[in-house]
Every structure is written in structure tokens, then in C-alpha cells.
Amino acid sequence: MKQSQTNLTTSLKDFLPTSSELSVGKFSLNQIEKLVSKTPFYAYDRQLIINRVSQLTKILPKEVSLHYAIKANPYPSLVQLMAAQVSGFDVASKKEMLLAMQTGMPVSKISFAGPGKTVEDIEAAIIAGVTLHVESEGEIAKIELAAKQLKLKANIAIRVNPQFELKSSGMKMSGGAKPFGIDEEKIPQVLKDLPLAQVNLRGFHIFAGSQNLNADAIISAQQQTFALAQQLIELANQLAKTKIAYLNIGGGFGVPYFANEQSLAVTLIAENLTALIKQYKTLVDGVELILELGRYLVAEAGIYVCKVVDIKVSRGTKYLVCDGGLHHHLANSGNFGQVIRKNYPLAIGNKLNGNELEQVNIVGPLCTPLDILADKIILPKAILGDYVVVFQSGAYGASASPKDFLSQPQLSEILL
Ligand SMILES: Cc1ncc(COP(=O)(O)O)c(C=O)c1O
Incomplete structure (x- = not known):
């Protein structure tokens, strides 16, 4: 009561x-x-959304681009509003992709993640030029075939299922067996086998979880994400002769829903990101760093x-x-x-x-x-x-x- x-x-x-x-x-x-x-x-409330995004971007290091995950709220007017507030969109279906494109957001700033993409999804993403976040080896084979048939090169990023998990998360989406992304230990082989004539490997996507109110847990996941990204970027260089230009570090920022829950201490997270960017200066140089948030921006x-x-x-x-x-x-x-x-x-x-x-x-x-x-x-x-x-x-x-x-x-x- x-x-x-x-x-x-x-x-x-x-x-x-x-x-x-x-x-x-x-x-x-x-x-x-x-x-x-x-x-x-x-x-x-339009103004509350604008305020939320501007408060966050003010404290984030300038190297970090903020993307909105449309799945949190795909109401078209809201997505249109978001197009003017954030640097990019994450979409989870062809319908969301079309919505994102129609806001005028450049396709190079739209990523398409999610398991079970159909040939139709993949073809549409290749034609549009958005970045497909690949979730399995099977998906890479489908992309290779579609790109060949379309006589176009697909932009891809490999979604990695890291060994670590995002602790205290409402929804854990990494660590252990998961339907999302390719297990970290399989990445070297995947890089060796990449059909480079058909795909342009832009980077990596490491999304560890959602609805997290514990800043320490997010900070720890981000530290592990940067450490893993460093290895992955070196591997991409050696095994796929590719210079990575894109790193999506996920998000997971939660909002308080229930009594006794506290708002997330975003300032601590922003400070940690600033420190990580300093620590991994050579890694981050020339790499687009993306923070991908849904609910935190609109809930x-x-x-x-x-x-x-x-x-x-x-x-x-x-x-x-x-x-x-x-x-x-x-x-x-x-x-x-x-x-x-x-x-x-x-x-x-x-x-x-x-x-x-x-x-x-x-x-x-x-x-x-x-x-x-x-x-x-x-x-x-x-x-x-x-x-x-x-x-x-x-x-x-x-x-x-x-x-x-x-x-x-x-x-x-x-x-x-
Ligand atoms: C890949 C990916 N990105 C972004 C999100 C958005 O998460 P949230 O709305 O909690 O920020 C999710 C949520 O499941 C996701 O799976």
C-alpha cells in the first residue's frame, strides 16, 4: 500500500x-x-523525450553515438521525433527498418539485429544498405547467397555472445547458451570463413542485457566489452584483413518501475565510458562507438x-x-x-x-x-x-x- x-x-x-x-x-x-x-x-510527452535524450548526451563522452532501439516504442510519430534526437536506429524487423528509413535517418546509421531473419529480411537490408547484425553462421550463409543474387555487397557487423553476462539484469542476453549472437569462442573461425567478396565487415555488436538499474553491473559489462572488443578488432585485422570501424557496446539502461527501485546512476556510467575511451585510445580511434538504448529514452x-x-x-x-x-x-x-x-x-x-x-x-x-x-x-x-x-x-x-x-x-x- x-x-x-x-x-x-x-x-x-x-x-x-x-x-x-x-x-x-x-x-x-x-x-x-x-x-x-x-x-x-x-x-x-514529446518534451520529456527530448529532455531525456539531451540530458544523457550532455554527460556521455563525445566519442559515443546514441542510437534508439525502435522495438521499445515503434509509434511512428515518436520514431520520427527520435530521428532528430539520436544518431542512429537499431531495428528488429523489416517493418521497423522501413520505418527507420522513412524518418530520413541515413541507412549507414541503421542496424538490423535479431535472430531468425528471413531471406526477405536479408534481401531488403542489403538493398537498403543498412548494417545486418549477424546472429549465426547460418545467417552469414544466407547473406552470402542473397548478396550474390542481388549483385550487391552486404554491410554486416557480427553480434557476439560474450562469455560474460550482464549481472542484475531484468533480461540477460549474453553469457552461456543464447539464441543471440555468435559465441565469442567461435569468432576466429567465423572471421576466417567470412565471404569477403559478398560482405563488408563493419564491426561488432555486443549486447549483454536489458532493464538494468545497477550502474556497477553495467560498468563491469562495459569494461569486459571493451576488453573483448580489443581482441576481436585485432582478430578481424589478422584473419579477415579488415579494419573495424564500428563497435556497438549495447546498452541495458533500466528505468525504475516498482517501489524501492532507484533511477540508474547514469553519471557513473558516463564517467566509466570516458575512462574506458582514454584507456583504449588506440582501439577507439577511427571507430564509431555506439550505445544502443530503448526503454531508458522513452519509458x-x-x-x-x-x-x-x-x-x-x-x-x-x-x-x-x-x-x-x-x-x-x-x-x-x-x-x-x-x-x-x-x-x-x-x-x-x-x-x-x-x-x-x-x-x-x-x-x-x-x-x-x-x-x-x-x-x-x-x-x-x-x-x-x-x-x-x-x-x-x-x-x-x-x-x-x-x-x-x-x-x-x-x-x-x-x-x-
Ligand atoms: C539487440 C537489442 N538492442 C536493444 C534492445 C533494447 O533494450 P532496452 O529497451 O532495454 O534498452 C534490446 C532489447 O531486448 C535488444 O535485444
Whole structure:
């Protein structure tokens, strides 16, 4: 109970309006509802995104280029906004690649990662000229064939699955057996076998994990990444006669979602990067260093809003039933990788100053016990038509949710 309120205050501050109703940009929830026609909707705050990127780029060493991983939020207007804020895009599908290209981002600044790329994906990436991050030896064979047939050279970077892992990470994506990247120990052979007539090896990609709030863990992974990169760059020189010009050091920066989680100490990470760049000066000279972030750039700039459509009491427990839920915001329901479900920060968006508090469970309209918006949360007393607002919802929200589940009405998105 106390937890929800503590967490709420932290997340609320960026959206705090002068009245008792939340606003995004200069629009109240009621106005936004009228703009998009109905609840539920996601609203993203343009200025908060701009601020987040500029605060980060200010502290990062100038040698580091910031790229946005579109998978975090592929809403087209948001991606277009991002094109003017960051130096490049990471895409995870052909559709994301086309979206990235259409923002005007130069193709040399677009990378395409992810296992299981189809021949169609590969051909499109070669034609476009984006950099394919290769995830397996089989993928290299497909790229070789496609490039031959297209009579074009493919730009590639080898995604490496290092021996180390990103500790304290919400999602570990390296170390041990993984479907992502090629195991570090296989790289010498892969370099020897590279079909250099068909591929232009630009560099390496080492992405260790996601949603990490522990600066020390990220710092340690970055130290290991630089050490490994040094070996890989030397190997590429010897075995593939290639001078590497591109090193993607991954990202993994997390955002606090739950009570007792603290914002990531990004200044420490930036300081460490500055030190690493100094330490590996010859390695970094002439190499484009890329930091690839998704959620850190957008998560805190987005809210999900739905409406209370029924209120009921079942054996002493009060339920607010809403017109939105799991099918629009899977992560908030606790079904997107969480081991134990916890409440996201949440508010009754039109009663921010309400002082008549009560404990409620908040659920969505789906006929499944998984459709939870909040469990045992203390909030101002709500009535039918009030807005339930979920904060920290700008990443892995709409696009990461099963929108067609139970054929409920679709949601809207808006960038303000
Ligand atoms: C290759 C790659 N890049 C970037 C990301 C984005 O991660 P995040 O949104 O946590 O920054 C992911 C997430 O899974 C990823 O797999």
C-alpha cells in the first residue's frame, strides 16, 4: 500500500499539472480523450523525450553515438521525433527498418539485429544498405547467397555472445547458451570463413542485457566489452584483413518501475565510458562507438490511460473494472517477463489531490484472472468514468501487448 504511493510520487512529478488533473504536454486527460475519441490510450510527452535524450548526451563522452532501439516504442510519430534526437536506429524487423528509413535517418546509421531473419529480411537490408547484425553462421550463409543474387555487397557487423553476462539484469542476453549472437569462442573461425567478396565487415555488436538499474553491473559489462572488443578488432585485422570501424557496446539502461527501485546512476556510467575511451585510445580511434538504448529514452515519457467502467465488491474486496488492461499493457499486468507481479506506479488521473483514500484492486475487461492493472493499491476514491493512469508506460507498451486478445476495441496512441 505504502509502496504504491511512494513510487507514484516519483513518477508523477514529470506529469504534474497545476490542477488536480494530470496533463501531457499542455493537454488534460479529458482533452486528450476528446482528441483521440475514446479511452484507452497511450500518451507520450514529446518534451520529456527530448529532455531525456539531451540530458544523457550532455554527460556521455563525445566519442559515443546514441542510437534508439525502435522495438521499445515503434509509434511512428515518436520514431520520427527520435530521428532528430539520436544518431542512429537499431531495428528488429523489416517493418521497423522501413520505418527507420522513412524518418530520413541515413541507412549507414541503421542496424538490423535479431535472430531468425528471413531471406526477405536479408534481401531488403542489403538493398537498403543498412548494417545486418549477424546472429549465426547460418545467417552469414544466407547473406552470402542473397548478396550474390542481388549483385550487391552486404554491410554486416557480427553480434557476439560474450562469455560474460550482464549481472542484475531484468533480461540477460549474453553469457552461456543464447539464441543471440555468435559465441565469442567461435569468432576466429567465423572471421576466417567470412565471404569477403559478398560482405563488408563493419564491426561488432555486443549486447549483454536489458532493464538494468545497477550502474556497477553495467560498468563491469562495459569494461569486459571493451576488453573483448580489443581482441576481436585485432582478430578481424589478422584473419579477415579488415579494419573495424564500428563497435556497438549495447546498452541495458533500466528505468525504475516498482517501489524501492532507484533511477540508474547514469553519471557513473558516463564517467566509466570516458575512462574506458582514454584507456583504449588506440582501439577507439577511427571507430564509431555506439550505445544502443530503448526503454531508458522513452519509458518514463509515456502513460497508459483507461477508464473505470464498473465498480463492484466481492467478498469484501473492492474492484475497479476498467475498459483497458492486459491486452494493451501486458507488462503492467505482470506477464511480460516478471517472476513476481508488482504494481506499476498508478494514479486516478483526474483526482490527483483526492484525499479520501481506499484500497482497491484494479482489473481490465478480459475474462481472465491475468487481467490485472493493480493489486491492493491505495488510491483516491474513484467513481465511474474516472481515469486510471499507469506511469512508466512509454516502452514495451502498445506494441508489446496482445491487442487482439478477446477482440476488445483497439487503443489509440498520441505524441503530444
Ligand atoms: C539487440 C537489442 N538492442 C536493444 C534492445 C533494447 O533494450 P532496452 O529497451 O532495454 O534498452 C534490446 C532489447 O531486448 C535488444 O535485444
